[in-house]
């Protein structure tokens with residue numbers, strides 16, 4: 179497992195080699211959070227495409243793309259890009275537009291970076307896996323949570339010398355699960371599909387493959403609590419807190435080892451409780467631990483115009499795009515945001531669609 183260390187980045191124009199890139203989609207999320215990452219990535223954005231020509235032209239002007247298209251196939255044939263970024267939306271029947279677009283892009287000879295959700299079913303992911311094998315082109319999903327510096331640090335703590343094995347994990351995320359009779363309808367499941375990728379990515383990244391799971395569901399808000407056993411032997415829970423306050427921090431992740439644990443609150447405040455002795459029971463006058471075993475707190479400062487305190491970095495957007503670009507440039511295999519990672523998340527999605535509450539399902 180790679181150790182995640184802070185690094186100094188280059189600005190886009192400082193790279194010696196940049197990937198010839200096309201972009202499909204010029205919507206809100208792409209504009210706010212994906213195009214801007216190219217300022218720090220080896221990307222030469224030559225063209226972009228949106229069904230809405232005005233959006234395509236407007237976004238191209240802001241981000242320096244030379245040409246625009248409204249037909250992605252025409253763009254792929256004409257431009258012959260090394261890589262294609264895809265940030266699109268849903269089809270009227272609730273499928274993911276990007277699934278088919280990713281297929282077109284790899285068939286046209288480009289590696290693909292796409293936003294989550296990768297697809298709406300396990301079978302569709304398997305088709306993408308087969309296409310990727312056939313074409314030799316990689317397909318990465320932007321599982322941004324696995325690139326949050328605080329979540330990467332949790333991974334390092336788990337792998338570190340004093341944590342022991344990961345024994346249990348808890349992930350809280352506000353998301354409602356529709357009523358059982360609505361779960362067959364992809365449109366009614368759209369929000370769940372859109373969001374299960376976030377806690378699902380964290381579970382896969384930190385705890386690995388799921389062996390079995392069961393859940394309880396609450397009908398007023400659609401909240402749920404799922405318990406897991408992972409193949410590693412660890413146990414876990416995912417608390418989807420649909421009824422929580424809307425303006426509050428969304429999430430909390432807690433990993434527990436053997437005599438040590440760590441918590442990430444709100445995506446970027448991390449406390450690592452290192453192995454320590456309980457101060458003498460009934461006698462100790464203070465809770466202050468010796469410095470070599472005291473808890474470690476990590477949180478960003480918000481005073482300086484740094485990269486690290488910008489949400490392009492705290493929320494993993496630049497790191498995920500860099501992982502993709504650097505992997506392609508080095509002709510290596512992706513290690514994060516892989517189709518295998520998306521496959522497990524998709525299995526989780528199908529588990530909620532097909533398993534009744536209170537029933538344990540094998541994965």
Ligand SMILES: NC(=O)c1ccc[n+]([C@@H]2O[C@H](COP(=O)([O-])OP(=O)(O)OC[C@H]3O[C@@H](n4cnc5c(N)ncnc54)[C@H](O)[C@@H]3O)[C@@H](O)[C@H]2O)c1
Pocket residue numbers: 202203204205206207208227228229230233248250265266267275279293294295320322372
């Ligand atoms: N990771 C995150 O933090 C995060 C946050 C928000 C949204 N997202 C994801 O980003 C995606 C887009 O969300 P959004 O809110 O920006 O949607 P949006 O509807 O604003 O944008 C989608 C754009 O794609 C274009 N498009 C659709 N099909 C196309 C095609 N065949 N060719 C060219 N353009 C096409 C549409 O015209 C539209 O402009 C979704 O998959 C969503 O899950 C991720």
